[in-house]
Amino acid sequence: MENGMPQQITDAGRLSEQYPNSVGEIQDRSYRCRQEPGLMTVHGHSTTRRAWGKGPPDSRSDVIDFVRSSYLGLDNHPAIVAGAIEAIEAHRSLHWPRGRTRLNFDLLEELEELLAEIFRARIRVFSSGMLANLSAMLVLASGQLTGGKKPVVVFDQYAHISLAYQKPVVAEGTRMATIAHNDIDALERMCREYPVVAYVCDGVYSVGGCSPIMKLRQLQERYGLFLYIDDAHGISIFGHQGEGFARSQFPQALGDRTIIAASLAKGFGASGGVLMLGAADHEALFRRNSIPYALSMAPNLAAVGAALGSCKIHCSAELGQRQRRLAQRIDLFDRRIATAEQGNSLPTRTITIGSEANAVAIARELLDCGFYTLVKLCPAVGRGSAGIRLRITAQHELRDIEQLCDSTLKQIVKTTGKPYPLR
Amino acid sequence: MENGMPQQITDAGRLSEQYPNSVGEIQDRSYRCRQEPGLMTVHGHSTTRRAWGKGPPDSRSDVIDFVRSSYLGLDNHPAIVAGAIEAIEAHRSLHWPRGRTRLNFDLLEELEELLAEIFRARIRVFSSGMLANLSAMLVLASGQLTGGKKPVVVFDQYAHISLAYQKPVVAEGTRMATIAHNDIDALERMCREYPVVAYVCDGVYSVGGCSPIMKLRQLQERYGLFLYIDDAHGISIFGHQGEGFARSQFPQALGDRTIIAASLAKGFGASGGVLMLGAADHEALFRRNSIPYALSMAPNLAAVGAALGSCKIHCSAELGQRQRRLAQRIDLFDRRIATAEQGNSLPTRTITIGSEANAVAIARELLDCGFYTLVKLCPAVGRGSAGIRLRITAQHELRDIEQLCDSTLKQIVKTTGKPYPLR
Numbered sequence: 001m002e003n004g005m006p007q008q009i010t011d012a013g014r015l016s017e018q019y020p021n022s023v024g025e026i027q028d029r030s031y032r033c034r035q036e037p038g039l040m041t042v043h044g045h046s047t048t049r050r051a052w053g054k055g056p057p058d059s060r061s062d063v064i065d066f067v068r069s070s071y072l073g074l075d076n077h078p079a080i081v082a083g084a085i086e087a088i089e090a091h092r093s094l095h096w097p098r099g100r101t102r103l104n105f106d107l108l109e110e111l112e113e114l115l116a117e118i119f120r121a122r123i124r125v126f127s128s129g130m131l132a133n134l135s136a137m138l139v140l141a142s143g144q145l146t147g148g149k150k151p152v153v154v155f156d157q158y159a160h161i162s163l164a165y166q167k168p169v170v171a172e173g174t175r176m177a178t179i180a181h182n183d184i185d186a187l188e189r190m191c192r193e194y195p196v197v198a199y200v201c202d203g204v205y206s207v208g209g210c211s212p213i214m215k216l217r218q219l220q221e222r223y224g225l226f227l228y229i230d231d232a233h234g235i236s237i238f239g240h241q242g243e244g245f246a247r248s249q250f251p252q253a254l255g256d257r258t259i260i261a262a263s264l265a266k267g268f269g270a271s272g273g274v275l276m277l278g279a280a281d282h283e284a285l286f287r288r289n290s291i292p293y294a295l296s297m298a299p300n301l302a303a304v305g306a307a308l309g310s311c312k313i314h315c316s317a318e319l320g321q322r323q324r325r326l327a328q329r330i331d332l333f334d335r336r337i338a339t340a341e342q343g344n345s346l347p348t349r350t351i352t353i354g355s356e357a358n359a360v361a362i363a364r365e366l367l368d369c370g371f372y373t374l375v376k377l378c379p380a381v382g383r384g385s386a387g388i389r390l391r392i393t394a395q396h397e398l399r400d401i402e403q404l405c406d407s408t409l410k411q412i413v414k415t416t417g418k419p420y421p422l423r
Numbered sequence: 424m425e426n427g428m429p430q431q432i433t434d435a436g437r438l439s440e441q442y443p444n445s446v447g448e449i450q451d452r453s454y455r456c457r458q459e460p461g462l463m464t465v466h467g468h469s470t471t472r473r474a475w476g477k478g479p480p481d482s483r484s485d486v487i488d489f490v491r492s493s494y495l496g497l498d499n500h501p502a503i504v505a506g507a508i509e510a511i512e513a514h515r516s517l518h519w520p521r522g523r524t525r526l527n528f529d530l531l532e533e534l535e536e537l538l539a540e541i542f543r544a545r546i547r548v549f550s551s552g553m554l555a556n557l558s559a560m561l562v563l564a565s566g567q568l569t570g571g572k573k574p575v576v577v578f579d580q581y582a583h584i585s586l587a588y589q590k591p592v593v594a595e596g597t598r599m600a601t602i603a604h605n606d607i608d609a610l611e612r613m614c615r616e617y618p619v620v621a622y623v624c625d626g627v628y629s630v631g632g633c634s635p636i637m638k639l640r641q642l643q644e645r646y647g648l649f650l651y652i653d654d655a656h657g658i659s660i661f662g663h664q665g666e667g668f669a670r671s672q673f674p675q676a677l678g679d680r681t682i683i684a685a686s687l688a689k690g691f692g693a694s695g696g697v698l699m700l701g702a703a704d705h706e707a708l709f710r711r712n713s714i715p716y717a718l719s720m721a722p723n724l725a726a727v728g729a730a731l732g733s734c735k736i737h738c739s740a741e742l743g744q745r746q747r748r749l750a751q752r753i754d755l756f757d758r759r760i761a762t763a764e765q766g767n768s769l770p771t772r773t774i775t776i777g778s779e780a781n782a783v784a785i786a787r788e789l790l791d792c793g794f795y796t797l798v799k800l801c802p803a804v805g806r807g808s809a810g811i812r813l814r815i816t817a818q819h820e821l822r823d824i825e826q827l828c829d830s831t832l833k834q835i836v837k838t839t840g841k842p843y844p845l846r
């Protein structure tokens with residue numbers, strides 16, 4: 001850092017040296033993952049997965065999954081499954097109707113209208129959150145979201161990999177920087193230094209924690225900061241209609257300095273991604289004629305049908321019931337095991353163990369006990385801070401949480417020789 | 424070009440100036456598309472789409488679609504639709520089973536085994552062709568596919584946008600260049616100049632035409648050239664089991680210097696993308712623990728179920744019947760309208776009109792006549808070479824082709840005052 005400014009400001013065409021080198025990560029990850037077969041391992045923002053048990057289905061064990069991100073337990077909801085099947089049956093296709101049929105997108109239009117009500121924003125739907133982010137980063141770098149003036153695009157260090165991956169492409173079009181996680185002071189210095197700044201971050205971070213939305217809004221009001229917030233992990237679990245962690249902290253109108261991205265595949269229980277937009281001209285930019293078709297593809301019919309089923313749940317009393325169930329389970333966990341995230345009402349918890357070897361050993365024991373968890377390794381965390389990460393959902397039974405906590409505390413003693421919390 | 428070498432060779436970290444500026448393309452596209460509402464317009468490798476007709480469904484016209492890329496007409500095949508529904512019903516979810524169920528990927532394993540037989544290669548399945556390409560470009564740039572030595576990655580100028588979009592990321596990891604379309608001489612000069620070269624191209628190009636696979640194989644044998652071929656538009660329509668345009672021109676074993684990418688969403692009639700790999704260690708690289716999870720996601724259950732249904736068709740006599748139907752329709756078109764692609768057995772045809780205004784006017788008239796076609800504009804083609812592009816499928820009736828040809832020839836005279844072919 002020089003004069004309090006991050007050293008990563010790049011001119012268009014010169015790449016930042018500070019952002020994750022995706023290619024280097026791949027090499028590192030490949031080596032490390034060969035050492036921990038059978039477990040879910042986390043490197044930075046990426047996860048890996050292995051089937052538990054090979055051989056005939058009868059020989060495999062059932063485990064309780066604390067890895068999935070279907071936070072409200074919606075992904076196997078009968079209404080959502082029925083929605084997917086209905087859409088395929090009605091069109092007799094997995095894809096949009098072609099050939100001697102009408103070229104229309106009725107179901108997609110219906111979905112976008114319902115989502116517009118739920119999220120209180122203009123909506124564009126994409127086949128995945130990744131493609132929504134990819135398209136948005138292209139358009140952001142072009143300056144068209146900021147009145148024709150190319151912004152300095154500032155990434156939070158922990159921004160999701162589907163955003164971080166776009167850094168070379170963003171750097172191709174405009175200046176780009178990365179700042180330390182949630183470093184609001186550094187962001188404010190950028191706002192004072194440059195006339196047009198855009199900040200790219202998550203709402204709820206998949207690694208745990210969240211953005212300080214109110215402080216970001218203050219910077220927006222003071223400096224006109226443009227906010228791009230990927231709230232994939234905050235959708236459905238917050239907000240009266242499940243509009244999400246980020247959206248629920250903005251006023252009625254989103255405005256023309258904010259875009260919130262959301263996944264329909266996590267808390268929402270369906271498939272696909274959306275952009276919540278606050279301005280008519282932003283919506284026009286994301287019409288399918290402005291984005292390469294390969295990027296702007298709509299979700300397939302099954303996904304749209306599933307999402308329509310989920311919309312109905314989001315407009316019913318069941319949403320609140322599931323949100324409260326989730327809150328109850330998070331609270332139960334917090335009363336049994338203390339973590340840095342204690343009390344933050346988010347569904348991700350990380351139990352710090354210390355050495356990677358111990359973390360891996362404990363996760364393996366937990367799997368044998370019937371609990372599937374994530375292992376959080378370097379370089380995502382500092383050396384000596386490896387841990388067990390898990391996601392709590394509304395679908396877990398209270399006894400699942402109790403038994404997980406019991407097993408975890410027991411395995412920590414057995415593996416490390418010391419009780420939790422470890423010092 | 425200097426000394427016959429393209430000037431775009433970059434050192435790691437310095438971006439090529441010659442590849443398409445994706446951000447600039449977005450700005451250009453947005454402006455141009457506002458001028459041609461209601462039509463499918465093509466800019467380079469990207470397409471846009473509008474619904475035909477707003478208002479209640481009854482008020483809209485049926486049109487015959489010559490834009491879809493379901494070349495064998497499989498996307499609404501009952502076996503494929505049934506496969507999608509069965510998979511969702513069996514698991515009561517759109518997603519992989521979680522919670523109190525077995526953590527396994529039976530259906531996905533079954534799909535990969537069937538695809539391995541059809542494509543005669545080791546297989547990794549991805550949720551889309553785009554993500555398959557994205558993952559592969561990451562790994563290619565790292566050098567892990569070329570014995571640990573980073574290759575100079577050479578892109579064909581017309582490589583699909585989902586590959587071209589990765590150029591900044593590839594340039595981050597290794598040297599990168601773009602050569603003119605199918606310029607085998609330039610590619611050979613690169614092979615002589617650099618010890619490790621990888622060529623990235625399409626098998627069948629979405630814009631028409633194809634790669635000279637046999638010449639590429641000669642370069643591979645002579646110089647060890649690594650070949651990455653995206654055959655999304657060649658799958659199913661070529662090969663005894665629909666293994667595709669590229670795969671059918673390689674011997675029994677694919678070898679460790681070739682990867683062929685395929686879409687399961689076009690000729691194949693389902694959803695998702697695959698990589699065909701020839702080496703066990705390449706397959707290991709693409710295991711889900713080597714690629715960020717966000718990129719390596721498997722297709723959802725409906726897509727896997729649909730693909731399983733399509734595999735059965737590919738292993739039956741019906742595949743050959745559909746391939747022959749397609750060939751018959753292409754031949755009929757070629758007997759009525761002469762194009763540069765005449766006789767090349769690929770399903771894409773481009774009718775050169777000349778001025779963009781005329782091309783747009785003719786496409787609009789064709790739409791009014793009930794035929795949905797693509798308008799091919801600059802900068803995809805040279806100025807004065809705008810045209811109508813269309814895709815022929817096995818599902819078109821012979822009279823559809825005849826009537827399309829009649830209407831096209833008539834509209835050309837009406838709009839330009841001259842008969843086709845226009846000089």
